[in-house]
Amino acid sequence: MTARSHIPFAMCLWWIFSLVMGYPITGHSSVIAGIGGLMPDLDHPKSALGRRIPLVSDTISALFGHRGITHSLLAVGVMILVLMSITTKPEYQELNWMVAPLCIGYISHIIGDSLTPSGVPLLYPKKKNYSLKVFKTGSLLEFIIMGLLTIFLVTIGGVGQQVYQQILMTFQQNLAF
Template identity: 50%
Template sequence: MIAKTHIAFASLLMVGCSVGILGRMPHIYEVAIAGAAGLLPDLDHPKSTLGRIVPYISIPLAKLFGHRGITHSLLMVGLVIWFLLTHPGEREWPVLPLVIGYLSHILGDLLTPSGVPLLWPVRKKFSLNLFKANGPMENLIFLACWAGVLYFIWVAMHRPGETWLQPLRESLWQWGQAQVIYSSGRLAEWVVTLVRALA
């Protein structure tokens, strides 16, 4: 994914989590933090949006791990959570927006052909290969993410109840079933690859 789609995807997940799971409207700063955190894993790329802002961090990361290395792994997600929970400082970190934003980036890149090394230091990259980065499909996803953000905000503001949520749940259920069927073959390949890599 490119930067603008990562921001939109992170924002959608933040708003969806707040409204759909926590049952509250997210604060604007939470959505903004999640959107910014959606760019954090690309600090390992000096030409990325954040990499150009902090090259003194990005360049060493790129030399040590390369692009889409440790920063795109579940290990790094765990380290981020650990750091946020054990180093509160003077004020508590906005843990939920930061974690949602960071994780959204990894999920977004998982959908592209390049994939991500979820199990780093195992260097095998996992990919659902659903669309190419910066292609026509990604442009549609970008628009769909912001449409989703508006939908969740509309749901929260109007509180329409079960009548309005039921069509969304049915659509998500059908989409989920289709994704499970599509991904089952790839999941089997990942398991075989992981077993071989660890053998």
């Protein structure tokens, strides 16, 4: 999937998770979910986040390659442990609201990439990739599915169009694709 698809997919999964779990859906948490939805591609220097954090991206890419460890359940587990250990410290407790949307966004990326023929190495370091082969990255079908998700987010997702426009402006200003 492309970055333009990962963002609405992450937000959609965050909103569904929030509704099920009773979490408030806010513009801030939605942006954090969208950022989480881009994080696994830090292993690719030309990705939306990789271009903004080249030292981190180049290092991860050199060590693990694209769609390696960052696209696995191991990475999800490590991220949750690190975030929970940081946000349980008194000086960082005000950041604990970010953990759930960031993690859901991250997981959404892995789910999204598992819909492509390349798949993801869920059980890294095991090399087997898991794929549902629903659409190819950048294909018309991906565009249509993500367009429908975006329409869902704007009209049915429980968050008004004004919040969604704030989210889009934040991404456009900070993460030009």
